[in-house]
Amino acid sequence: MPALAAQKLLILRTLVETAPDAALRSLELALASAGGQGALATVRAMVEDETADRYVRNTILSPIAPLCQPRAEDLPQFPRRALALLWKALKVEAPRQVAEGAARCNPWDLDNGAPDVFNELCKMAARGLRAAERPEYAAIADMCDADELADYLDLSVIVRNALPRLSEWVSRMSGERAAAARLAYRDACAISDDAGPRMFEMLAAHLPEPWRILRVISAVMDRPNDRYLASSEVKEFGERMLADIEASIEQVRSFDLSGGEAAGREAAQAAQRIANQLTEFEQAVDVAKDGPWGKRIAKFKQAAAQAAETRMNAADKELGLALPLRPISMMGKMGGGKGVPKLEEAPDDALVRRATAALVFVEDLRPCAAQAGYGASRTKVLEKLNQRLDQYIEDSLYVARTAEGGDPQIARAYLEIAARYIAHTRDEKTAEIVRRRAVAAMAA
Structure with missing residues (x-):
């Protein structure tokens, strides 16, 4: 070529x-x-x-790098291009320091602490943003608040020192770790009165789940009550988590079953996130029942349980539509009998997909159902679903074996669907047993 x-x-x-x-x-x-x-x-x-160049850039500018990536709309962020322009300006303005920083980016060097040149380059970037003498800095000012970005860069040394300990702070906070977090916060506030919240924003941006920063805030403030926190300079972090909980409840309440397995799993993940966030909030904040956040927490608990239970209860109906029955007789239908499998027509893919979403949702609630207060409801729903599936499978196996009451090939197709369903309501081992029995019935 x-x-x-x-x-x-x-x-x-x-x-x-x-x-x-x-x-x-x-x-x-x-x-x-x-x-x-x-x-x-x-x-x-x-x-x-x-x-290779981006690795060096993201290492040296690591305190602010996540702020220059796409984030949720309500979170502080800067254009991705701003980070590239910042680095371009530094390479022209301070080539020697950039070269030194590049040579010191080896992981084994970083184990001994970040080199001073990293923080020196961040300080130079902050000064450049405020002076706006180079075209790159001027271009950044045209696309975002350059002074705000400079304010974040001022905290680079504090945040860089805190990042290696951040996972410990959010996983298991001890007295010693809380003291270290308080010291970092004090150092941030010494730079400017409003630097504390910015430090928390920078740390949160490095977390897979940014809302877990509330644990660090709680340690710094010695588990404040909700009245105090709701009126403090970091109240936005609590409000943000509550807004996220409310959005997740709506997601569970209204997720589209036609999305199939992916939609069911996504909604269940939202339910798990709700349970984790509610627990985290109550552990991090001394919530009063009549406090500004206490009332909302109580409301969210009730709404989350109601939304999950409503969607779980709908699973039986969706299963009935995906695995249709016909009445044994008019008297059986009038008497409320469930009937026998209707095996004259091929499965409806749309209905099968909807039932899959509902069953996957019930399945994936297992980690949080008891914690969220609807564990007993989930158990009852699963019992009902398994009873329906067990009977449906036995009746379909009879048709597959004898060809009485339906088409054996269609029965085989429905048995495969029922096997997939029972893997969600029970386990994969049971599903494999159903498949083997279906093969044996067809061979009989």
């Missing part, structure tokens, strides 16, 4: 430099098998250089 023309090469370089990190990783994997010569090799080398 011939070499790329200079103009095309420039276009490709621009695309590589502006590509999101995830896209760059995918491109690097795709080009891993490219030969050592030709256009693909040139592109691969370009991607590898950009990947």
Whole structure:
């Protein structure tokens, strides 16, 4: 393959430099098998250089790097391009320090603490943003609040020192760890009166679940009551978690069953998040029943349980639609009998998908049902579902074996669906037994 023309090469370089990190990783994997010569090799080398450069950039600017990635709309964030422009300016303004920082980015070096040059570069970036003398800094000011970004950079040394201990702070807070968190907060507040909340924002941005920062806030403030926290400078963190709980409740209440297994699992994850957040909130904050947040917490608990139970109770109806029955007789229908499998028509994919979503939702509530107060309801729902499935399977096996009361091939298709369903309501071992029995019935 011939070499790329200079103009095309420039276009490709621009695309590589502006590509999101995830896209760059995918491109690097795709080009891993490219030969050592030709256009693909040139592109691969370009991607590898950009990947290495971003590693250095994200290490040196790590305190603010997550703030320059896409985040939830209500969370503080800066354009991804701002981080790239900041790094571009530093490479021109301080090439020696950048080179030194790049040489010190080895993981084994970082185990002994971050080099001073990392924090020096962050300070230079903050000064550059405020002065706005270079075109890169001016471009950042055009796309976001440059002074605010500089304020976050001022906290880089404090946040960088705290990051190695952050996982310990949110996993199991001890007296010693709480003291360290308080010291970091005090140092932040010494920089400016409003720097404390910014420090928490920066730490939260590094957490897979940002709302867990409330545990660190609680340690710093010695488990405050909700009246105090709701009127403090960090009240936004509590309000944000409560808003997230409310949104998750609505997600459980209204998720679309037609989305199938993925929709059911996503809704169950939302229910688990609700349970975890409610527990976390009550452990981190001394919540009073008549406090500004206590009333909302009580309301959310009730609403979350009601939403989960409503969706669980609907599973039996969806199962009945996916595995339809016909009445044995008019008297049986009038008497409320369940009837026998209706095996004249092929399964309806849309109804099968809806029932799958409902059953997966019930299945995946297992980790949080007891904690959230609807464990007994879930047990009853599963008992009812399994009774229906057991009877349906036995009746369908009879049709598959004897061809009486329906089409054996259609019965086989429904048995496979029933096996998938019982894997959700019971376990995979039971599902395999159903499949083996279906094969044996068809061979009889």
